[in-house]
Amino acid sequence: MAVTPQTKLANVVGDKTAKAFERSFGIVTVGDLLRHYPRRYAARGDLTDLSALTVDEHVTVVARVDHVKEYPFRPKGGGRPGGTNVRTEVVVTDGTGELVLTFFRQPWIAKRLSPGTVGMFAGKVNAFRGRKQLLHPEVRQADSEDEARDRAEEFASQILPIYPATQAVSSWTVERTVGLVLDSLDVADDPLPEPVRREHGFVDLATALHGIHRPHEDRDYEEARRRLRYEEAFVLQATLAVRRRVLAQAAATRRPYVPGGLRDRFEAQLPFALTDGQREVVAQIAADLDRDKPMQRLLQGEVGSGKTVVALLAMLQVVDDGGQAVMLAPTEVLAQQHYRSMVAMLGPMAEAGMLGSAEAATRVRLLTGSLGKKARQEALLDAQTGEAGIVVGTHALLEDRVGFAELGLVVVDEQHRFGVEQRAALTAKADDAPHLLVMTATPIPRTVAMTVFGDLDTSTLRELPRGRQPIQSTVVPAAEKPAWLDRTWERIREEVEQGRQAYVVCPRIGDDAEEADEAPPLDDEAETRPLTSVVALHDLLRDGPLAGLRLGLLHGRLPAEEKDTGMRAFAAGEVDVLVATTVIEVGVDVPNATAMVIMDADRFGVSQLHQLRGRVGRGAHAGLCLLVTGAPVGSLARERLDAVAATADGFALSRLDVEMRREGDVLGVRQSGVRSSLRLLSVVRDEDVIATARDDAAAVVAADPSLVAHPALAAAVRELEDSTQADYLEKT
Ligand code: ADP
Numbered sequence: 001m002a003v004t005p006q007t008k009l010a011n012v013v014g015d016k017t018a019k020a021f022e023r024s025f026g027i028v029t030v031g032d033l034l035r036h037y038p039r040r041y042a043a044r045g046d047l048t049d050l051s052a053l054t055v056d057e058h059v060t061v062v063a064r065v066d067h068v069k070e071y072p073f074r075p076k077g078g079g080r081p082g083g084t085n086v087r088t089e090v091v092v093t094d095g096t097g098e099l100v101l102t103f104f105r106q107p108w109i110a111k112r113l114s115p116g117t118v119g120m121f122a123g124k125v126n127a128f129r130g131r132k133q134l135l136h137p138e139v140r141q142a143d144s145e146d147e148a149r150d151r152a153e154e155f156a157s158q159i160l161p162i163y164p165a166t167q168a169v170s171s172w173t174v175e176r177t178v179g180l181v182l183d184s185l186d187v188a189d190d191p192l193p194e195p196v197r198r199e200h201g202f203v204d205l206a207t208a209l210h211g212i213h214r215p216h217e218d219r220d221y222e223e224a225r226r227r228l229r230y231e232e233a234f235v236l237q238a239t240l241a242v243r244r245r246v247l248a249q250a251a252a253t254r255r256p257y258v259p260g261g262l263r264d265r266f267e268a269q270l271p272f273a274l275t276d277g278q279r280e281v282v283a284q285i286a287a288d289l290d291r292d293k294p295m296q297r298l299l300q301g302e303v304g305s306g307k308t309v310v311a312l313l314a315m316l317q318v319v320d321d322g323g324q325a326v327m328l329a330p331t332e333v334l335a336q337q338h339y340r341s342m343v344a345m346l347g348p349m350a351e352a353g354m355l356g357s358a359e360a361a362t363r364v365r366l367l368t369g370s371l372g373k374k375a376r377q378e379a380l381l382d383a384q385t386g387e388a389g390i391v392v393g394t395h396a397l398l399e400d401r402v403g404f405a406e407l408g409l410v411v412v413d414e415q416h417r418f419g420v421e422q423r424a425a426l427t428a429k430a431d432d433a434p435h436l437l438v439m440t441a442t443p444i445p446r447t448v449a450m451t452v453f454g455d456l457d458t459s460t461l462r463e464l465p466r467g468r469q470p471i472q473s474t475v476v477p478a479a480e481k482p483a484w485l486d487r488t489w490e491r492i493r494e495e496v497e498q499g500r501q502a503y504v505v506c507p508r509i510g511d512d513a514e515e516a517d518e519a520p521p522l523d524d525e526a527e528t529r530p531l532t533s534v535v536a537l538h539d540l541l542r543d544g545p546l547a548g549l550r551l552g553l554l555h556g557r558l559p560a561e562e563k564d565t566g567m568r569a570f571a572a573g574e575v576d577v578l579v580a581t582t583v584i585e586v587g588v589d590v591p592n593a594t595a596m597v598i599m600d601a602d603r604f605g606v607s608q609l610h611q612l613r614g615r616v617g618r619g620a621h622a623g624l625c626l627l628v629t630g631a632p633v634g635s636l637a638r639e640r641l642d643a644v645a646a647t648a649d650g651f652a653l654s655r656l657d658v659e660m661r662r663e664g665d666v667l668g669v670r671q672s673g674v675r676s677s678l679r680l681l682s683v684v685r686d687e688d689v690i691a692t693a694r695d696d697a698a699a700v701v702a703a704d705p706s707l708v709a710h711p712a713l714a715a716a717v718r719e720l721e722d723s724t725q726a727d728y729l730e731k732t
């Protein structure tokens with residue numbers, strides 16, 4: 001029977017194996033299996049390097065048995081030692097090192113693996129009494145010594161695919177199953193059009209799949225990878241090209257600038273002058289809004305570069321034209337802050353319907369998940385009827401029942417927290433395609449922008465408003481220099497004595513096992529160190545180093561109302577030191593806060609640290625950021641912190657971040673549909689491939705917009721759209 005990529009794996013192998021594949025790798029179809037590529041290839045030489053084994057790694061080694069020992073043991077539940085109650089230790093070697101293979105209750109192993117036998121062994125490396133061992137490894141070995149010698153020769157010449165493996169599914173099981181599938185595979189269509197293949201000299205899909213899984217020579221998998229890597233970029237770019245086309249056909253309502261409207265009046269009463277950069281971006285946006293095609297703009301700007309006021313001016317331009325604008329923020333704290341500052345900045349201009357309101361005033365509404373029933377109803381009603389010109393909120397805005405009378409502009413703040421899908425859910429709430437402005441303080445490398453945000457125009461705010469204060473950052477190695485930590489708390493006291501305020505940021509809330517706000521470890525080494533809990537530290541500081549100061553506590557598990565009151569009290573200067581989790585990470589703006597202490601700073605990523613410290617130095621006084629860590633000198637974590645302390649340039653840090661982070665993280669947590677489609681392509685390294693694929697895909701889509709002549713490509717595009725859609729559905 002011929003199998004196709006759509007065939008269910010369960011029709012090819014037994015149910016049990018099929019289940020193991022699904023649980024281990026999410027592999028359900030033959031197509032999924034064929035895209036489970038070998039992680040690397042091994043000839044005997046590099047297979048057998050026993051000196052380079054790492055604990056917890058699944059490995060496959062070829063080695064010769066050196067000696068075997070049997071240790072009878074007395075079973076726990078009673079019974080006599082000996083017989084089957086025996087532990088067998090097989091020591092194998094390859095000349096570079098030794099490895100112990102341990103088997104319990106398999107007395108026949110000693111005979112099977114007699115000294116001199118050459119075999120392949122696969123399992124997970126663990127350390128036992130200071131020696132590296134594989135417990136119950138899979139064994140593949142010849143029956144006779146002659147054959148063993150032959151097999152060893154064969155191994156030596158053969159290129160062996162080494163697959164990502166788990167306890168349940170070994171590399172060999174994958175190899176065997178893939179072999180089964182390849183023997184009867186029928187690949188009808190190739191998602192890469194023939195002319196594209198010819199132009200770049202790519203092998204066709206069937207050749208590529210054979211080449212990557214069953215290479216005869218190095219060239220086979222090299223050629224296969226080159227083509228399959230390109231294919232990933234091509235399918236992604238074709239998907240984006242199709243999206244772009246759909247968008248380009250969408251009609252938007254023009255929202256021309258109205259002189260003397262709310263936008264002008266708001267700008268006139270700002271307590272500061274816009275920077276040149278802000279002015280330029282405001283003009284770009286104003287021109288975009290005046291077109292009958294929906295604006296698709298990404299605004300990148302360093303932390304504190306003043307993106308919010310730019311967004312507000314854009315929103316007011318739309319309101320002046322009778323449209324509504326909505327701003328989506330990633331956290332309640334941030335949504336509330338935006339809401340409060342908008343209401344404050346707009347003053348009577350935001351008091352439509354109230355006595356003393358300004359002429360042509362509008363209304364600003366807040367919509368979050370934790371809103372009381374009455375407030376929610378009012379907000380929903382005002383959005384629905386168009387009374388509210390501006391609605392600010394969190395994910396709650398994405399719900400179906402939220403509707404607008406005339407949605408003209410969608411602003412997404414801190415885009416890196418959202419995916420393409422959330423954007424789509426909001427824009428779907430307008431009859432005509434609304435204009436879209438997404439903002440991020442995490443500068444996105446060009447390749448990532450091309451890959452994930454390929455459909456956006458980009459503006460950048462490079463300068464900070466004049467008078468922005470420098471932030472001095474210092475690493476506090478708490479383990480090596482405990483006195484520095486004491487000094488840290490003294491510094492906080494000094495700041496408070498001068499009338500300023502401070503943040504203390506912790507990576508976790510309390511002592512429970514499950515923690516919503518907890519920062520996951522970035523390196524294996526960090527895993528073993530206990531994390532500072534915000535609750536415990538708050539109490540400790542209150543009773544110790546910071547006794548007598550007014551401390552506040554803020555974390556994600558507090559009721560929304562308490563979060564809001566806590567944040568307000570801090571903003572109003574009623575709290576000196578706010579001990580918090582990363583709920584304050586993005587956007588929070590309290591100009592009188594000058595100092596920040598970040599506990600277990602090694603648990604945060606480079607960009608995240610930069611975001612966090614962007615909370616200080618926002619007013620008239622210089623900022624101070626103390627990065628407390630237990631990470632030892634010379635560790636990766638420590639290097640990262642030193643880099644953050646050494647530069648304040650967000651763009652430089654973002655490049656560093658991309659280099660230091662693992663590939664998947666670059667695309668962001670919410671981009672997993674896209675992420676899982678990228679197996680060979682690296683958005684960090686493969687800039688050229690992505691650029692070429694983008695041009696090729698654009699040409700193919702332009703010539704055949706609905707891809708009728710390219711059924712396999714159309715199917716691949718649909719599959720990618722479906723998987724990103726599925727991500728979105730899962731997350732709401
Ligand atoms: P971000 O780009 O990080 O979102 P914000 O929009 O929160 O930055 O702006 C940070 C602070 O700078 C706010 O208090 C804002 O009022 C202020 N600000 C914005 N533009 C200017 C300007 N041109 N001059 C002085 N201060 C400004």
Ligand code: MG
Pocket residue numbers: 307308413586587
């Ligand atoms: Mg902001």
